[in-house]
């Protein structure tokens with residue numbers, strides 16, 4: 001199957017690429033390219049640059065500051081941004097809680113949160129997982145007990161990415177203990193600086209502060225900060241990703257990594273370093289897998305744009321996209337071995353593996369390990385496919 005961009009889509013792609021060339025700060029793109037994290041200030045600046053253009057929230061409705069783009073346009077935008085090494089905006093605000101506030105929030109909540117998310121004036125983090133609730137999320141135990149006009153929250157959330165940078169946290173809390181698990185959960189928006197909230201760091205095996213554990217002790221949260229009805233938080237949580245469920249194929253990130261892989265091979269060829277044939281074969285195989293993934297994504301996005309019902313497709317896209325980026329990481333890692341040998345053999349005095357490239361390989365490999373766990377593990381995606389597609 002071929003999927004050629006229409007002339008309008010090609011013009012749109014050009015417009016996005018031109019904007020990126022003119023506005024994305026070079027030092028930020030360079031950091032993203034070598035896998036280093038960007039600072040909160042840099043991400044805030046980039047978010048505001050996109051917001052000024054009206055492009056910060058491609059998925060939001062126009063009346064709330066979105067672009068009105070369809071899914072295919074959003075895919076084109078995403079791929080162009082990753083190819084230019086633009087940093088991804090905060091997914092918690094733009095892809096998760098923002099759309100949920102739009103759908104379930106009161107007009108007062110719209111006014112309070114949406115403009116601030118768009119302009120990076122307010123950063124959210126996600127308080128779903130708990131020490132005893134991960135894949136089985138409905139078993140959350142953090143409780144919120146009504147006391148006058150407030151809830152009093154007690155419990156703990158874990159694996160909370162970015163809590164150290166966030167101003168607010170959105171949480172699933174138990175408000176009813178006497179009903180089926182899913183029917184006793186509410187969705188709260190909580191100021192993380194409230195008295196009784198404690199954020200403790202959790203470090204990944206690369207030494208980076210990747211997560212936090214957040215503790216709540218008698219934290220008072222006004223009832224007006226509940227999103228959706230009481231005990232109906234599961235409905236909010238399920239719809240939270242909305243259309244974004246379909247943007248999980250990680251095509252853009254895969255393309256970025258493949259681009260780096262090919263660039264590295266080319267650079268070594270220019271230096272006269274000969275890599276084993278199987279490296280080239282594997283790159284071709286990975287590229288074919290990536291093309292198949294992109295074709296499938298575009299096909300599904302086009303069908304969704306035309307109004308088709310979406311079932312287990314996001315699970316398939318997430319599974320394939322996260323496995324593919326990890327396979328690319330493995331090849332990059334193996335190349336480090338080959339190049340280390342070549343470095344000795346060539347004896348040119350010039351390092352075949354320069355530190356920036358090694359940093360990119362190592363940090364990407366650590367970072368991407370989480371892709372097959374976060375947002376629903378691969379085993380859970382297999383279960384969904386087995387049930388919904390194979391009828392097992």
Ligand SMILES: Cc1cc2nc3c(=O)[nH]c(=O)nc-3n(C[C@H](O)[C@H](O)[C@H](O)COP(=O)(O)OP(=O)(O)OC[C@H]3O[C@@H](n4cnc5c(N)ncnc54)[C@H](O)[C@@H]3O)c2cc1C
Pocket residue numbers: 125126127128129130133134135136158159160161162370371373374375376377378379380383
């Ligand atoms: C990089 C990263 C960032 C994260 N950020 C956040 C965040 O910001 N906020 C947040 O709330 N959470 C976050 N998480 C947590 C993430 O959502 C959970 O790790 C995930 O839901 C899995 O839950 P768990 O870790 O408790 O593992 P468990 O659910 O205990 O699973 C353990 C193992 O059992 C398998 N398993 C579980 N159930 C089944 C089943 N029914 N059938 C077959 N196998 C099964 C799983 O696949 C896994 O291999 C993050 C995780 C990662 C890796």
